[in-house]
Amino acid sequence: MAEEITIQVGFGDQFHPLTVRLQDGDIPPWQPDQPLDVVGQRKPRLDAVAKVTGTAKFSQDQQPAGLIHGRILRSPHGNAEIRSVDLTAARAMPGVRSALTVPDTFEDSTARYCGAEVAAIAADTEQQADAAMRAIVVDYQVKEHCVTIDASMAEGAPQVGRGEQKNVQRVSPRTRGRRRGRNADPDADRQVVEQMARREKEVDAILAGSDSVVEGTFRTQVQTHAPLETHGAVCSWEDGRLVCWASTQATFGFRGELTSGRGQVKASECRVLSEYVGGGFGSKFSAGREGVIGALLAKEAGVPVKMMLDRSGEQTSAGNRPDSLQKMRMGVNKDGIIQGLQIRSWGTPGSGIGGAGAHNDGIYQLGEIDKVEYGVRTNCGGARAHRAPGWPQGSVALEQMMDMAAHSIDGVDPIEFRKMNDDHPIRAKEYDIARERIGWDRTRVRGGSATICSGVGIASNLWFSAGGGGASALVRIAKDGAVEIRNGAQDIGTGTRTVMAMVAAEELGIPLEMVSTRIGDTNDPQGPMSGGSTTIGTLTPAARLAAHYAKKELLAVVAERKGWDPADLDLRKARVIRNDGSDTGLSFKDACSLMDDDAIEVLKARPRRNYAGFSDTNAGVQAAEVEVDMETGVVRVKKVVAVADAGKLINPMTAESQVRGGVIQGVSFALHERRIMDRHKGRMLNDDLENYKILGSVDCPEIDVVLVDVYNGKSNTQVMGLGEPPIVATAAAVANAVADAIGVRVFEVPITPRRVLEAIASNEKSAAQPKKKGARL
Amino acid sequence: MNKRADDSPEGVSRRHFLKGAGAAAAVVTVAKIPSVTEAGQEVSDDPVIVGPGSISIRLKINGEIREVEAPPSTTLLDLLREHHAMTGTKRVCDRGSCGACTVLLDGRTVDSCSMLAIDAMGREITTVEGIGTPENLTDLQKAFVEKDALQCGFCTPGMVVSCTALLNQNPTPDRDQIRQGIAGNICRCGTYQNIIEAVEHASRKGGK
Numbered sequence: 001m002a003e004e005i006t007i008q009v010g011f012g013d014q015f016h017p018l019t020v021r022l023q024d025g026d027i028p029p030w031q032p033d034q035p036l037d038v039v040g041q042r043k044p045r046l047d048a049v050a051k052v053t054g055t056a057k058f059s060q061d062q063q064p065a066g067l068i069h070g071r072i073l074r075s076p077h078g079n080a081e082i083r084s085v086d087l088t089a090a091r092a093m094p095g096v097r098s099a100l101t102v103p104d105t106f107e108d109s110t111a112r113y114c115g116a117e118v119a120a121i122a123a124d125t126e127q128q129a130d131a132a133m134r135a136i137v138v139d140y141q142v143k144e145h146c147v148t149i150d151a152s153m154a155e156g157a158p159q160v161g162r163g164e165q166k167n168v169q170r171v172s173p174r175t176r177g178r179r180r181g182r183n184a185d186p187d188a189d190r191q192v193v194e195q196m197a198r199r200e201k202e203v204d205a206i207l208a209g210s211d212s213v214v215e216g217t218f219r220t221q222v223q224t225h226a227p228l229e230t231h232g233a234v235c236s237w238e239d240g241r242l243v244c245w246a247s248t249q250a251t252f253g254f255r256g257e258l259t260s261g262r263g264q265v266k267a268s269e270c271r272v273l274s275e276y277v278g279g280g281f282g283s284k285f286s287a288g289r290e291g292v293i294g295a296l297l298a299k300e301a302g303v304p305v306k307m308m309l310d311r312s313g314e315q316t317s318a319g320n321r322p323d324s325l326q327k328m329r330m331g332v333n334k335d336g337i338i339q340g341l342q343i344r345s346w347g348t349p350g351s352g353i354g355g356a357g358a359h360n361d362g363i364y365q366l367g368e369i370d371k372v373e374y375g376v377r378t379n380c381g382g383a384r385a386h387r388a389p390g391w392p393q394g395s396v397a398l399e400q401m402m403d404m405a406a407h408s409i410d411g412v413d414p415i416e417f418r419k420m421n422d423d424h425p426i427r428a429k430e431y432d433i434a435r436e437r438i439g440w441d442r443t444r445v446r447g448g449s450a451t452i453c454s455g456v457g458i459a460s461n462l463w464f465s466a467g468g469g470g471a472s473a474l475v476r477i478a479k480d481g482a483v484e485i486r487n488g489a490q491d492i493g494t495g496t497r498t499v500m501a502m503v504a505a506e507e508l509g510i511p512l513e514m515v516s517t518r519i520g521d522t523n524d525p526q527g528p529m530s531g532g533s534t535t536i537g538t539l540t541p542a543a544r545l546a547a548h549y550a551k552k553e554l555l556a557v558v559a560e561r562k563g564w565d566p567a568d569l570d571l572r573k574a575r576v577i578r579n580d581g582s583d584t585g586l587s588f589k590d591a592c593s594l595m596d597d598d599a600i601e602v603l604k605a606r607p608r609r610n611y612a613g614f615s616d617t618n619a620g621v622q623a624a625e626v627e628v629d630m631e632t633g634v635v636r637v638k639k640v641v642a643v644a645d646a647g648k649l650i651n652p653m654t655a656e657s658q659v660r661g662g663v664i665q666g667v668s669f670a671l672h673e674r675r676i677m678d679r680h681k682g683r684m685l686n687d688d689l690e691n692y693k694i695l696g697s698v699d700c701p702e703i704d705v706v707l708v709d710v711y712n713g714k715s716n717t718q719v720m721g722l723g724e725p726p727i728v729a730t731a732a733a734v735a736n737a738v739a740d741a742i743g744v745r746v747f748e749v750p751i752t753p754r755r756v757l758e759a760i761a762s763n764e765k766s767a768a769q770p771k772k773k774g775a776r777l
Numbered sequence: 778m779n780k781r782a783d784d785s786p787e788g789v790s791r792r793h794f795l796k797g798a799g800a801a802a803a804v805v806t807v808a809k810i811p812s813v814t815e816a817g818q819e820v821s822d823d824p825v826i827v828g829p830g831s832i833s834i835r836l837k838i839n840g841e842i843r844e845v846e847a848p849p850s851t852t853l854l855d856l857l858r859e860h861h862a863m864t865g866t867k868r869v870c871d872r873g874s875c876g877a878c879t880v881l882l883d884g885r886t887v888d889s890c891s892m893l894a895i896d897a898m899g900r901e902i903t904t905v906e907g908i909g910t911p912e913n914l915t916d917l918q919k920a921f922v923e924k925d926a927l928q929c930g931f932c933t934p935g936m937v938v939s940c941t942a943l944l945n946q947n948p949t950p951d952r953d954q955i956r957q958g959i960a961g962n963i964c965r966c967g968t969y970q971n972i973i974e975a976v977e978h979a980s981r982k983g984g985k
Contacts, residue, residue: 044922044923045925047930048921048922048925049911051927051930051934052909052927053905053908053910054863054904054933056930061864127848127850226965228867228931228965278929278931279928279965279966281965311870311872493927493930653925656925657925661928661966664969665965665967688870688872689869690870690872690874694965696963697956697957697960697962697964697969698956698960700956700967700970
C-alpha cells in the first residue's frame, strides 16, 4: 500500500515541493517547518564519558581468562618465494601454544613485499612469542624487487607479479572478460584500444580548437591509514563457537569471512564484538590475514589469543592510499567554459592491481574527457580503501588544473571560473560562503622579495552517501520506561551510535538521555559496514522506522487502556499528547507502565531504495590560507574554511568534528605524510609514528566549519554521511594556496620545504629568461 | 651511589631505559630497586641485579599501593595493562612517539611504554583511571565531553592525562601553550582543535 505524499525539499531559501511514493511501510521525512526536539541539536556523543575516563574497552583491551599472545613473522625481503618454513624449533620454545605457516594456511608461498606474512606463533607472553619467532627457520628464494612506480615502469624492470602479469596494466577503460592474474582476451582488448585511439583523436581536436590549453604532471604520495588501534582481534573459541573482539569497520563482514566456506577458518558460528574501534579510515573492512591467524592460533591453543598487529605490521601491511602520477591537458575557451580534458594516470596498489584509480574527472563540467588509467604493480604492501579512495589525489591534480586554466584566460578569478563550470545547486551557494570567510579578496603579500608570503586557494568536494538497504534496527521499550536501540554495526569514531539514538529519541518524543544503545555485536540486527560514508544514511532510516512502530504499539496500548483514539495520540517531550498538542496527563513512563508485557520490541528494516529526492550528492567547498617562508620553504596552513553539507544534519557537533578531522588529515596529506621505501632493501623506512609524519597539534590550522542543512528527501531521515567528503578538497586547496603565495606551482604532494624551494628557484631562473609563449602557472 | 635515575627530570634517562630494555632480550636487568614503605619513602638506594624471572614490583598507582609479580623487564605500560588490567592507558607506537600511553609520574607526563615499571617504584603514578571516574568527571573531562574533543577515543586517555598535567602546571594556558602541551600526543581522527577548545573551556571554569 504505497502512499503518495508531497514533501518540501531544498536548503536555505531554495525549497520546492516533491511528490514521493512511500515504500515498504516507510514514513515521511521531517519537514523544514516541523519542530524537532533532538534532531539538529548539538549533542555530546553517548560514549564520550567512557572514552575520557579510559573505561571504554577496545579490542586491544579485552583480556578474557587464559589470554595468550599472537605474533606474526614477516618477510625481510622485498620479493621472495617461500621455499619452506620449519616451525619445529619454535614450537619447542617456552610458552609456545600454537603456530602456523602462511604457505600451509593460505596456500600462498609468495612473499611479494617486505612485511608479507610468513608464519605466526602464539605464546603465553609477548616476549615468549618474540623469542619463538626467532627460532622459525625460513628458506627464502630472494628475487629482485621494485618498490616505486618509476622503478616498476622502467624498461627491463623485474616482474612483480606472476605468470603473464605485467607490471603496468591498464585499469580504465576496462576490457571485459579480464580475469584475476590473466590478461584480457586479445580481441576484446583490441576493440577497446581502438576506441581509446579514436577518443584520444577526438579530444586532441577539441583541445586544438580551444582558446587556451594548459597542461601539468602531478604526483601524490602513498599515505598509510595509521589508525591508532592496530588491526586484529582477540579470538576465543567457546564450545566450538568463535568469539572475536575485532577492531573492524564491518562487524558482519568480519563474521562472514570467518564463517565462509571458502575461508580458512570455517567457523560454524562466530560472534563479532566491536563496541569501540580505535579508527579505521577504510582499512578495516576485512578480517585480514591477522584475523584469520588469530582465530586459527586460538583454535589450536585452546585458549583465547590476542592477535593485534604491532605498529610496523600496521604501517607496512594493513593498507594505504596508493600514490599517483597524473598527466593532464585541459582546453578552455575565453568565455571560461572548459572544452575538454585529457588524462593519463598511474598509481600503485602494491603487488595487486586494482584500486589505484584517481578520481580526477569529476565534480565539474569538464567537456569531453579522454582518460586512460593504469595500475602499476610494486613490491609493497597492498592498498586498501582510504577515506575517499582516489579522490584527494585526483583533486590535487584537477583543482590545480582548474586554477591554471582560469589563470590562462586573462586571469579569471578561480572561484568565478569554477562557478562557470559547476552546476551543483548547493555548491553554488557554498562558494560565496567560503570566499567571504577565508578573506579571499583581502590584499596579501605574494611572491617577490618578501620573506613570508601569503596566499589562498580553493577546491571542491563531491560525494554520494545517502546509503541504501541492508540495515535493521531493534527498538525496545520496557515496562519501566527504559528505551534501548540495538544494531550490530560499529561506530569507528564517527558518532554513529549517538546519531542512531538521537533519531530514535526524536521519533519517540523523549530526551536523548532516556535512550540507551547497543552496537558492535553481530548477535544484534544487521547493520552496514562503515564505508562510503553511507553508514548513517543506511542505518538511521531503520532506526527511525523501528522507533516509529514501537511508538505506535505503545500508543495502541495506551488507547486501549484509556479508551482513547490511538490515531489522536502522539509522544512529545516524554509526554503522551493529542494531535492538537494538548497533554493527556500521561507521561511516557506512565504510558509504559500500562503494558501487560515486559516490553515492546520492534525490529524494522530500512526501505531498500532511496527516493529521487533533491540532490544525489553532497557538495562542499574548502578554502585554505597559507603562509610560506620563502627562505626556508616551510608552508604553514593558517586557516581552512570548510563549507560542508550532508543532507539533514542530525548532530551538528559530531558532523563538525568529522569535517575538522577530514581537513586535518587533508592538511597532513598535503604537507607531511609519505611512505618512504628503501629501493635497495625494498623495505619501508618509516614504518612507525616518528618518521612517518602526521600533522600534530602545533601545526594544526584554525578550521572554520560551516554546515549547510539540506532537506534532500532521499530517505525518512534525509541524512548523508560526512566521513569522506571533507578530505577530498583539502590538499588541493592547500596546493592552490601555496601557488598563490609563492607565484609558482609545486606539482608534487607532500609540499615539502625542499620542493617549495626548488619551485621558487625554478621560477627565478625562468623569470631571468624571456617567457616562453604559453608558459603558465 | 647510583645516580642514573636522577639524570633527567622524569627520573628516566634514555640511556638507562635502553639498558633496561636491552636486558629484556638478554637475561638480567641492572636496576635501582628501592624498597618502598607504605609512606612511599625510599629506604635503600643500592643497585641490585634482578631477573630474568619475576620479581615483586610494588607501585603506588592512583594513590593505592599495588604489588604484583612480574619480570623486571616489564614496561610500566605493560605492567598497568597486563598485570593490573588498567587498560585505559593505550599502546599505540610502543616507542614513545605518540603519547597514547601517557601517565603522570610525580605529576609530570611520561610515556609509560618507554620506561620500566621498576623505575617507577617509589614514585606517584597517576593513570587516566586516577583522574576522574564516569560518576565523578574532572572539569577537564567534562569539557572534553561537551566540546566533542574525541572521536574514536583511542588517543583520548593520553590526551586527558597530558592536558591534566598542563593545567596543573599552568591553569590559564593560551592557545599556543595548549598546542605545545599536547605536542607529544598524536590524534589520527583530527580532534586537536576540539581539545584546544576543551582545555580553554576547563581553564575558564578554573578547573582541572
